[in-house]
Amino acid sequence: MNRRQAYEAQQRRRSLSIAGISTALVLAAVVVLVPLAPGWPAVRASFFDASVFAETFPTLLQAFMIDVMIFAWSVPLILGLGLAIALARGARAPALFPLRIFGAVYVDVFRGVPVILTIYLIGFGIPGLGLPRPWNSPYIWGTVALVLTYSAYVAEVLRSGIESVHASQRNAAICLGLSERDTMRYVVLPQAIRRVVPANMNMLVALQKDVALLSFIGPVEILRQAGIYKSLLANFTPYLVAAVIFLMVTVPATRYADYLLNRDRDARS
Amino acid sequence: MNRRQAYEAQQRRRSLSIAGISTALVLAAVVVLVPLAPGWPAVRASFFDASVFAETFPTLLQAFMIDVMIFAWSVPLILGLGLAIALARGARAPALFPLRIFGAVYVDVFRGVPVILTIYLIGFGIPGLGLPRPWNSPYIWGTVALVLTYSAYVAEVLRSGIESVHASQRNAAICLGLSERDTMRYVVLPQAIRRVVPANMNMLVALQKDVALLSFIGPVEILRQAGIYKSLLANFTPYLVAAVIFLMVTVPATRYADYLLNRDRDARS
Amino acid sequence: QSCHEGKTISAGKLTIATGNPAYYPWVLDDAPESGQGFEAAVAYALAGKMGFMQEDVIWTRTSFDQAIQPGAKDFDLNMQQFSITAQRDKVVDFSAPYYTAPMAVLVRGGDGLTADMATLKRLKWGVVATTTALPVVMEKIAPESPPLIYDDNVNVVEAMKAGQIDAALFDLPTALYLGAVVLEGGQVLGQFTADETKNPDHFGALMTEGNPLKECVDAALTEMKADGSLAAIEAQWLQEATGVPLIQ
């Protein structure tokens, strides 16, 4: 152990003890002070009822599987459609002008409307066009609403990825005699997609949370199930349970997305 | 006009006519085909009722002002709290360890829980602690829920901005003998904030849309007003009206945010 | 050849929708299959009158929004205290009314309050968005500050517990149930007479627009009113309504 390391080890020991003491003090303050509020017993009964927690947890976890399912089948659709829209928006041939306009309008509309409105409008509107069961299922059309909204976001992310591939890469490909199509397929897209993985991870975390909004058009997924329990038990603890279940999934996912974003940023700077 | 320009002008004329014709064809196809669907009259009556549109538009626009108000007072709170959290997470002194932990947990929790759950839990939970009116207003606590959620996002964005300021900038400041505090205040933050303006604009557009979720705890803003009309008139057109009103605000806003993001990206590459 | 032949979504079965969850006293224990609770009992009686066996009744659940969306539905009848209004009638069909509910005022710890208009005007009101209570509050009471509006009963109750609202307007049976069971310290301050409001709150079973089954349902309901069986069911499940003061 050299001189520097010895000094640093000593500093670290001091830091740790200071940190330990101050953390303990802050925690103690929170634990002691909050229960002194006059409404605490009522709030605890409404929001932190352990027996309700235990009772509703398994069903809510099961309901969460529906969120996971919807998520699982939405993702490939979103990525596929997002890529198509991104390419449409980048189309240069004049005959493809409508496609380009369509892409721009599409992205504007679906990014501009709150997802809950899209879910109401698509989830209730399209089935009304006279589709027979099971083709009018809210699962299908709710999923469509999510796919439409999120593919707009993903398309923008992909487009930014495509544009971020340095012009000299396209130039190099074109100078070798590659066609526009091959340049996009072999040179630009592979790089663009790699770069936007982190940004898209963020989108997926957001999607995972927004799947819950499908409950407003019927599917009994976790938020709906929590609402049913809330009505049945007149207790908000089920929402807390739902929040906890979400955290169990989204915290690792956001952390991973952040890690990717950081790595990506470090790699570029 | 040189040779090249003459050629390009001719190309442009050709492109424009092709584009015009193909756009017209596509539009014609849409306008002719959709109304042939069997359920179209019912859907049109439910979603595109012109008289309902005209009747509900003024009231919905008025209700939207409540969204705008909530948005307006949330934004400064979000930016302030977001900055505080970002700095807390970056704190290095060992005595500030609890602050750092707190910042990390805060960000994890509020980014991980769907905003609608946060709104329920805070909007009904905190007032239940026994606050007298007007301090238990759902406007206040709904706003608090939004502020907590969005300041977590903004804090992460700011932190990434702070970290994106190249280490050599800090080094240069420190080499001149500036203190950590002055380095942050005069050198790092001014650059960091400028860089994250575009990303924060995106957050604000998202916030503008999520303000609508406050309706779930009482405030009669645009989404709730649309819901009231929906149940009164048994017609979904009010939701379409709400979507249109949102588009009028969010499309220019997202376009502007995109413009900033692009400019920012171009400046860096 | 019974009236319903070929008119139900699955042959020989009657599919009835209720809320998710369904509330007391309309359905007991969220279990309509038991026939316990006013709407559950009416449903089975109605089905019997239309010629269905007890086991031919199938229950399903919908939200309010699902009930009024255009297009095909996955129920024949939907019974969850839908108020019949002319505007809703344009989009969906309603049966003849099976219950006429007076509106009642629910408050918490209302000892200091009297059931007169002057008092009611000063209160902060909350109502459920999908009920017809909102127009009643706005037109009859016209409170000094605008009401807050919620998705369901429990959110109203929670807002009352949080002190965000003073009073809420429900149909009387719901108000009685919430005041007695759900809301600690809850109390029904008074009721409006059913026929006093401009649009009395008639509950009807909801069907798709132009549903041919409507005539069968109406015929069966008329019969139930005539033979007193509807009144008997009402007496069995909704009898506590007496003793709530009228609001002048």
Add this chain to the structure above:
Amino acid sequence: MPEAKLSLRGVQKSFADNQVLAGIDLDVHAGEMICLIGASGSGKSTLLRCINQLEAIDEGSIWLDGVDISEPGMDLAPIRRRIGIVFQSYNLFPHMSALENVQLAPRRVLKQSADARTEKAEALFSRFGLAQHMHKFPDQLSGGQQQRVAVIRALAMEPEIMLFDEITAALDPELVGEVLSVLRHLRAEGMTMLLATHEMGFAREVADRICFMDGGRILEQGNPEQMFTAPQKPRTRAFLKAVLR
């Protein structure tokens, strides 16, 4: 119709209001090696980019083997195949190995069989002393190695002319030598080359002709000895004095 392998006649190019090439006349004969020198911003890169049609020229014409390749509306891919170009940086495709970089165009454009192109690529890698680095990715190679792979990639298309744009400018001083030796090698094989460079020593050593560019024109040209020892124009003298410090 000019007789040289490559001929420029009155080539002009502006970006917005900024005239970058103000009338360039130049003949490059088969097997000749020409070095373009000149201050930063004098238009060297733009000239090279105009030659292989990455930028469309405004006025004038560019002739390759007696065909005007600057005619608007020409199919550019076959022309570009005949003119190889290597840039200062950002050159290799970072998601492909060195070998894949070299094989992409022969595979997709020339539609060569896998065997044929692998054989040829391996021959090229050996020739330039990179056989053991063939399967590495660009990030795993030094700057000098990367530039040599870029040269191989261009040569794999069997171009008739090679353009080089300051291909040693981004390299550490110690790595410059290995890239320059590749150019000496090509010269010995008789490749026709046009080279923008700041390496005065090298230009002097290998060029058949030096062109000094200034303000979008070729201000002065001649054989290396004459240019470096007895430049005619004051501007040329000033420039050489500054960079030969």
Add this chain to the structure above:
Amino acid sequence: MPEAKLSLRGVQKSFADNQVLAGIDLDVHAGEMICLIGASGSGKSTLLRCINQLEAIDEGSIWLDGVDISEPGMDLAPIRRRIGIVFQSYNLFPHMSALENVQLAPRRVLKQSADARTEKAEALFSRFGLAQHMHKFPDQLSGGQQQRVAVIRALAMEPEIMLFDEITAALDPELVGEVLSVLRHLRAEGMTMLLATHEMGFAREVADRICFMDGGRILEQGNPEQMFTAPQKPRTRAFLKAVLR
């Protein structure tokens, strides 16, 4: 206790397992100008960063006017104030004008009055021929001008020693001259300087002593004539041959 202005004794520094400085001994006397040369990665930048304590050293000691400034736990700000440093790039604060860049530290650290520091800053700008660029932002200045502002910014703190880390490496060849002339100027004024550079011609012209670094050691040092004409070690000879090509 060493007698020189600045003395390094057995300085070692590793990043993880990579030993970058492997025992450096060096004395810099007041008014002396020393040039560090050596291949990329030999540790020149790291050495400079260790001297003004941007990196903490692992072993050894660094003495400034007879005080060991590498002692763990020392207050570094006052030491750094006495040692100015200018880096290759990313140097100026881009959100401040040139003048604001120069005034920030005098204002916040030395707490000079607005008048005093403006006067001094203006004097410095004039001295280095930048008076008319004082109010421009870094992006509006050429690379050479930016580097000169960076030098002025360091000088405004009135340091006793200046460290320069390849401050011309990122510049166009024609702009290098103006920055080097600033260094000549400082040398004439008797500033103590330590300079990492790839500009061999300049090092030979102005240095009092040349130190050749290799693998984290000072392999050879001496006066410029001796180092460039008769280097002792084979490694030095090889390096000089490659870069003096």
